[in-house]
Amino acid sequence: MNVAGQVAVITGGASGIGRAAALALAHRGADIVLADIHVERLAAVRQEIAQLGRRVLAIRCDVSRDEDVVRLAERTEAEMGPAGVVMNNAGVVLRGALEEIGLDDWRWCFGINVFGVIRGIHAFLPRMIERRHGWIVNTGSVAGLVALTGEGAPYVASKFAVVGLSEALALYCNQFGVGVSLLCPGGVNTNLAETGRSIGMTPEREISETRMAQTIQGGQELQPELVGELVANAIRDETFLILPEEVHAQLVRARAADINAFLTARLAGGAT
Numbered sequence: 076m077n078v079a080g081q082v083a084v085i086t087g088g089a090s091g092i093g094r095a096a097a098l099a100l101a102h103r104g105a106d107i108v109l110a111d112i113h114v115e116r117l118a119a120v121r122q123e124i125a126q127l128g129r130r131v132l133a134i135r136c137d138v139s140r141d142e143d144v145v146r147l148a149e150r151t152e153a154e155m156g157p158a159g160v161v162m163n164n165a166g167v168v169l170r171g172a173l174e175e176i177g178l179d180d181w182r183w184c185f186g187i188n189v190f191g192v193i194r195g196i197h198a199f200l201p202r203m204i205e206r207r208h209g210w211i212v213n214t215g216s217v218a219g220l221v222a223l224t225g226e227g228a229p230y231v232a233s234k235f236a237v238v239g240l241s242e243a244l245a246l247y248c249n250q251f252g253v254g255v256s257l258l259c260p261g262g263v264n265t266n267l268a269e270t271g272r273s274i275g276m277t278p279e280r281e282i283s284e285t286r287m288a289q290t291i292q293g294g295q296e297l298q299p300e301l302v303g304e305l306v307a308n309a310i311r312d313e314t315f316l317i318l319p320e321e322v323h324a325q326l327v328r329a330r331a332a333d334i335n336a337f338l339t340a341r342l343a344g345g346a347t
């Protein structure tokens with residue numbers, strides 16, 4: 076899809092990967108709708124986009140609230156025009172001692188990472204199908220393809236849901252001329268840790284769990300600007316999977332070859 080002249084809506088657009096994708100798309104001639112709960116950062120990114128000479132709308136929108144996402148779609152249509160691109164990107168990390176994580180924390184994580192994506196689809200897809208035009212980008216993670224650590228279970232489970240949802244969505248939307256991309260980065264240098272919740276973890280456990288996750292990911296920490304460019308390229312080239320690092324493709328192949336052998340080897344290696 077040619078992104079020039081499209082209206083691109085990006086949740087979690089005030090920071091990190093969302094901000095970088097917004098800037099990359101604006102550089103290529105898209106007008107931008109930024110949706111986020113962080114109002115100061117929202118205003119700053121709004122300014123950055125405006126300086127590129129593109130139209131921009133910044134909306135305080137909590138993707139865990141049905142009415143906020145409905146309003147996002149309504150205001151986008153009314154004030155910017157039809158949304159050609161929607162990036163369901165807002166996300167948070169929940170991890171910790173599984174026996175101590177309460178259901179409210181699970182609901183918080185799934186309410187943003189999974190239902191946030193569902194709400195975006197629910198609000199924008201009918202209009203895209205009607206117009207037979209549009210592109211949806213969902214932000215998953217390498218953690219949605221391979222379980223990184225046991226302590227990351229809530230995040231892993233939420234991202235696995237995003238991966239499955241996105242694959243099915245792509246299959247479904249094809250008949251209507253609506254495309255889908257799934258972004259699965261490893262480590263990216265963003266503010267993600269700021270909003271994360273960590274339950275019942277000792278400092279030592281935190282450090283060893285982080286190391287374990289990094290070891291399994293095996294990649295490098297990427298800059299968000301690179302990831303933003305990859306998102307814009309995927310929309311242009313109409314690519315489904317955006318997997319920035321080859322080492323993660325190898326992980327997926329190992330897992331796909333034999334899930335049981337893959338997990339057994341990790342458990343034998345002392346993985347938690």
Ligand SMILES: NC(=O)c1ccc[n+]([C@@H]2O[C@H](COP(=O)([O-])OP(=O)(O)OC[C@H]3O[C@@H](n4cnc5c(N)ncnc54)[C@H](O)[C@@H]3O)[C@@H](O)[C@H]2O)c1
Pocket residue numbers: 086087088089090091092093110111112113116136137138139164165166167187214215216217259260261262263264265266267268270
């Ligand atoms: N940083 C990484 O290493 C990494 C790796 C893989 C996947 N991801 C995913 O990338 C996405 C973007 O994260 P990031 O790394 O850029 O982090 P970030 O914290 O820099 O940006 C996320 C943005 O989402 C916003 N947000 C949080 N909750 C929200 C809500 N309820 N409604 C609306 N906005 C909300 C935050 O205010 C923030 O501006 C997330 O889905 C994350 O899971 C990140």
